[in-house]
Amino acid sequence: MRRILGFSLLAVLLGAFGYFSTINNQKVEVQLYGPFSVQVSLWVLVLGTLVLGWLLTEIYLMIRHPDRWFTRLRGGWQARRDAKWQQRLDEFESAYLRHDLDAARKAFKRIQGDDPPLSVRLQSLALQRYALGGDALKEEYAKLREQHPQNLEVLLPYLRVALDWEDWDLAGQLGREIERLEPRHPAAAEGIRRVALEHG
Secondary structure, three states: OHHHHHHHHHHHHHHHHHHHHHHOOOEEEEEEEOOEEEEEEHHHHHHHHHHHHHHHHHHHHHHHOHHHHHHHHHHHHHHHHHHHHHHHHHHHHHHHHHOOHHHHHHHHHHHHOOOOOHHHHHHHHHHOOOOOOHHHHHHHHHHHHHHOOOOHHHHHHHHHHHHHHOOHHHHHHHHHHHHHHOOOOHHHHHHHHHHHHHHO
């Protein structure tokens, strides 16, 4: 919105100067030094004065407060970096919702080097559930569990896939751990119940 307003104001100013230049074609003599002088249009003199004033102000501020100028540059760079990061996350989320494994893998590779959020890593594993072998997927979940111990965001999907794999020892261990972290959690109770039925 601010950019639109800025462009609109710039267009109005340029239009005003254009109109001013058409109705004011008279020349103004500008004395430079001694007998030397130049003839310039009045509108060129006004516009040049405004631009020169703006340049001198910016130079003065840059000399007086150099950190402010670098802060503006750094802020602009960070804003562009954040926008690219958000675009990559949106691309991955879109591929995840479409269940497009190839597109999700490409999008995940683009954000993998920037330490993607845990939720994105879990979504990537969920999409690869049928593409990776059981042992490879177990290894990936085990790595996440080591990196994020006692994190329900990791333990709950890990428990679901352990039950689907019918790895009852792992499922029982995960169910008890979730029960310890969050007593009376329904997923933990269901996992422990299924393990008990299989071993009962």
